[in-house]
Amino acid sequence: MDSASQLLLLHPTSVILPYGHSFENFTLNLYDMLSIKTTALQPVSAPHGSMAPILIPLMIVVSIIVYYCQEWMEFNVDKVPLGPTSLPFIGNVLQLKSKALHLSLTDMAAKFGNVFSMKLGRQRVVVLNDAQTVKTAYNGPNFTNRPSVFSIEFFVSKGFMACQKKHDFRIHTKLMKHAFQAVTYTSLGDKLVEEAMDLINQFDSYNGDAFNPREDLNLVSLNILHNIAFGKRYQKGDTELHEIFDYSSRIMKGVSPVHPVNLIPWLQRYPNPWMKDLSDARDKRDNMLLRFYEEHKETYVEGEIRDMVDALIKVEQDAEEAGDMETLRLLSPLHIITNIWTIFFAGTDTIHNALLWVLLYMAVFPEVQRKVQEEIDRVIGDRTPCLEDEQTLPYLCATFYETLRFSCLSLLGVPHAAVCDTTLNGYHIPAGTQVLANFWAINHDETTWDNPSEFRPERFLNDNGQLRNMKDFPHFMPFSTGRRACLGKNIGKSGIIVLSACLLQKLNIAVPTGEGAKQPTLEPEVHFDLVPKQYDIVVTRRDSMRS
Numbered sequence: 314m315d316s317a318s319q320l321l322l323l324h325p326t327s328v329i330l331p332y333g334h335s336f337e338n339f340t341l342n343l344y345d346m347l348s349i350k351t352t353a354l355q356p357v358s359a360p361h362g363s364m365a366p367i368l369i370p371l372m373i374v375v376s377i378i379v380y381y382c383q384e385w386m387e388f389n390v391d392k393v394p395l396g397p398t399s400l401p402f403i404g405n406v407l408q409l410k411s412k413a414l415h416l417s418l419t420d421m422a423a424k425f426g427n428v429f430s431m432k433l434g435r436q437r438v439v440v441l442n443d444a445q446t447v448k449t450a451y452n453g454p455n456f457t458n459r460p461s462v463f464s465i466e467f468f469v470s471k472g473f474m475a476c477q478k479k480h481d482f483r484i485h486t487k488l489m490k491h492a493f494q495a496v497t498y499t500s501l502g503d504k505l506v507e508e509a510m511d512l513i514n515q516f517d518s519y520n521g522d523a524f525n526p527r528e529d530l531n532l533v534s535l536n537i538l539h540n541i542a543f544g545k546r547y548q549k550g551d552t553e554l555h556e557i558f559d560y561s562s563r564i565m566k567g568v569s570p571v572h573p574v575n576l577i578p579w580l581q582r583y584p585n586p587w588m589k590d591l592s593d594a595r596d597k598r599d600n601m602l603l604r605f606y607e608e609h610k611e612t613y614v615e616g617e618i619r620d621m622v623d624a625l626i627k628v629e630q631d632a633e634e635a636g637d638m639e640t641l642r643l644l645s646p647l648h649i650i651t652n653i654w655t656i657f658f659a660g661t662d663t664i665h666n667a668l669l670w671v672l673l674y675m676a677v678f679p680e681v682q683r684k685v686q687e688e689i690d691r692v693i694g695d696r697t698p699c700l701e702d703e704q705t706l707p708y709l710c711a712t713f714y715e716t717l718r719f720s721c722l723s724l725l726g727v728p729h730a731a732v733c734d735t736t737l738n739g740y741h742i743p744a745g746t747q748v749l750a751n752f753w754a755i756n757h758d759e760t761t762w763d764n765p766s767e768f769r770p771e772r773f774l775n776d777n778g779q780l781r782n783m784k785d786f787p788h789f790m791p792f793s794t795g796r797r798a799c800l801g802k803n804i805g806k807s808g809i810i811v812l813s814a815c816l817l818q819k820l821n822i823a824v825p826t827g828e829g830a831k832q833p834t835l836e837p838e839v840h841f842d843l844v845p846k847q848y849d850i851v852v853t854r855r856d857s858m859r860s
């Protein structure tokens with residue numbers, strides 16, 4: 314989620330971090346807020362004989378007592394999931410290691426149980442730490458909402474992401490699935506190969522010197538998603554690409570839960586620089602995407618679906634012919650571009666992040682890379698890889714799954730919210746409470762995985778080297794589960810597998826060697842997702858190695 318979230322993604326006043334939003338920034342911002350509040354509370358020299366010197370400390374003490382009585386009631390009377398004692402204003406933020414959020418949450422689960430709660434700022438958030446509980450919650454009807462956050466709704470109010478009405482959400486989902494299917498059956502494979510070939514040429518240009526692949530992979534993932542969504546791809550330096558980067562990064566900052574407009578609600582109603590910046594970014598995005606939409610309308614040819622915009626124009630025309638006003642209501646140009654942009658935003662960062670992990674693991678685990686290449690040579694040979702090859706490359710598929718499990722790039726998924734007052738594992742969860750799944754704990758659970766701290770694609774294969782049935786891994790859900798599970802799962806999987814096949818057919822990836830070479834670490838950086846720390850690799854042509 315979230316570019317979105319990091320998807321975008323997307324989340325609230327309080328406390329959901331958007332995809333890609335650094336957790337470190339989040340905690341720092343809370344400290345800043347706190348220092349502002351404490352400064353604001355400094356008594357300004359009280360007049361002689363005033364009661365202020367006694368009253369203010371007394372009020373503070375009473376507030377603190379009331380705060381802890383409320384917390385005691387929540388745990389012992391309301392029976393919300395147990396959790397660590399919090400501090401007023403900042404909640405449990407100080408107990409979370411910003412550099413190892415996944416470990417902090419897992420430690421808390423060991424202490425308070427697989428369903429625990431904590432406070433982020435003033436909001437109580439419930440964290441689910443085992444596969445069965447996540448399935449119970451996410452596969453049922455009571456946790457299908459997303460938390461409500463002003464700035465997220467500001468950007469996606471016309472789309473499925475912020476939709477809280479069951480009926481409308483169902484229509485949105487049907488439309489989105491339609492858009493995805495249309496793209497999967499058109500030229501997805503060709504688009505992936507085109508990106509892979511450009512990337513190989515780009516890597517060639519480094520002539521075997523060490524380099525950081527982050528920017529190149531960013532462009533590749535943006536191009537894949539933009540091409541699927543709007544039928545356009547870019548070269549480094551294109552003006553339109555800069556505009557996209559510009560408004561996307563402003564939107565990313567804007568959807569942060571600690572953005573001033575989320576923290577101080579009256580800012581949402583009066584003109585101020587923060588609201589102006591949000592409006593400006595939204596206008597730039599909408600103007601560009603509405604232009605793309607109009608261009609598509611003018612050049613649309615019945616029966617030829619070039620991308621998601623065409624797919625939804627077709628549904629729109631079909632609905633017009635059938636007089637289906639119910640569907641048309643959610644197919645205005647603004648609905649169409651908002652939904653497609655959300656998918657673009659959600660997919661770009663996750664693909665980027667997944668590719669970064671794949672390249673890192675290939676460099677650090679050369680034996681795995683060798684096995685992947687041996688399979689590609691045997692099955693594909695010199696032919697250009699295509700979408701259908703996914704079925705015949707079990708070792709590469711297993712490596713993809715192991716990459717998702719081991720890196721746990723989607724650490725907490727996208728936050729859910731309770732639709733109504735409900736219960737989970739005997740605990741009371743009030744309506745609107747945010748719920749997070751700790752996928753790191755699930756992917757590294759020693760009771761379900763054999764030696765989870767080892768990177769071993771073979772765990773997904775049977776004795777004949779074929780992919781095991783995914784039913785053997787009911788605890789593995791890298792794309793989450795239930796009605797809000799990842800919509801781009803197939804594109805994500807095919808995208809990474811086809812790109813990896815193209816790259817590893819032609820290239821060897823290694824860690825830099827020699828004096829002063831920077832060695833990569835497998836430790837992640839905690840954004841909302843888990844992202845590899847900056848690293849360098851060395852890439853050489855396989856054919857040049859053979860000759």
Ligand code: HEM
Binds near residue numbers: 538
């Ligand atoms: C390896 C790549 C990917 C992984 C690991 C991944 C994982 C996830 C996860 C864990 C969620 C949260 C689901 C939940 O809230 O329960 C999610 C949501 C989502 N993902 Fe992905 N994702 C990937 C790629 C993509 C791509 C390529 C796209 C778009 C083409 C995409 C679009 C979305 C959307 C739109 C949502 C929000 C769905 C909703 O709110 O109903 N994802 N993804």
